[in-house]
Amino acid sequence: MLTAAPKGTKDIMPEEIHRWHFVEGKFRRMCENYGYKEIRTPDFEHTELFLRGVGGTTDIVQKEMYTFDDHGGRSITLKPEGTSPAVRAFTEHKTFANVQPTKLCYETPCFRYEKPQAGRLRQFHQFGIEVFGTPDMLADAEVICFAKDFLDEMGIKNVQLEINSVGCPECRPKYREALKDFLRPHYDELSETSKTRFETNPMRILDTKSEFEQELVKDAPMMVDYLCDDCRAAFEDLKANLDAMGIEYVVNPKIVRGLDYYTKTAFEFVSTGIGAQSTVCGGGRYDHLVEEIGGPEVPGVGFGLGIERLLLLMDENGFQFPEPEPVDVFIAVMGDEAKREGLRLMHEMRLSGLHAEMDILSRKVKGQFKYAARLNSRFTVMIGEDEIKGGVVQLKDMDAHEQHEVPLSQLKEKVTELLGK
């Protein structure tokens, strides 16, 4: 137990960290190009934020949050998602008073108490972006476009963009009633969870996995048919924007999203390649979330993208990550005097920007060369009594298997030159 990370958590070990650095670097660069500024919010918030933001009827709030009282008696929750904290910070710092829109991006851990399986962890990580301050579907299109470009850039082929409109406080209640009217005659045939949802959140019944209910729901009224004029126009607008950018999508009227704050636009990038956890990126518009948590009327739209699922998909697509940087020069030593000379040299070379290594396990010469090869070192230099006396060393090119004779005093310069640094 002491030697196992908690259930549903993972160490990211040195062997795989370059994969993370790679996607993080790409994401950051893309944020710069698209004008998104990074925001870092705490990893925990007042529980109330998520109750209000995510919504009290959602699974996330009802059974998945890591919630505890701190020593000051405050109810604290480890963030289960990235949008609510971003909205809180946006409001707290009165960012709405600045020139709009406000375009934010972040990378954050998220915590949800769930049973782990493929592509699902208790601590996982998300990239996210948010655009505040405009109701225009241009923003929605930009956000979706960002996600698509990023997934493209990561070499992911087998994903599909699905979009829907979930309406607004104007039209959604009417639709809910229509849906309940439709379901009511079949109420007794519904599963237990669906019965509960009938009252709390009937739209969630639409994405049921039960075959019987799927069949039943086939003829149910769809939100898209009940949209108010404003929402309908917005949805058409969005589709026109996506068409104009040549972004392919399918309208999936059953996308509901498990977070209550969404209005109008809802979208997901789904994949067939990573088991049952098929959504790699999900997002949408939230026109009343800022108000909901006590800010002014400011609309927003954004997405969250699961980094672990992204990595899974990249593997699935055979993505070739760039190799980690090799060691520039390895210093093999023999004898106590040479050891110290090696130590001094290694330090000097490191200070001038080279990646230098030496053996610190007292290996024999053969072992040192083997280790140098293992480290993928470009060059290896051998230093013993003779070299120190003569002031000349053999610098071995490990790939070409050739040796260069170099004055010891010129070693750093010679290595730098040969590496073209």
Place this chain on the structure above:
RNA sequence: GUGGGUGUCGUCAAGUGGUUAAGACACAGGAUUGUGAUUCCUGCAUGCGUGGGUUCAAAUCCCACCAUCCACCCCA
């Protein structure tokens, strides 16, 4: 929360109640005190997820727990 699979060295893996738990890879050392391969030799689990139990005898059977994987649910 529900259901199913799996748990033997760092990794892969044999073993299905009976002497000191195969083998491979990896790792370390050596084969005339200075160079990455190959070859050869040597070393490397008093212990088989943990704890109980059955038995003369258990990695092998039973029970519980834990971990892990997969699916449901839900989502990233």
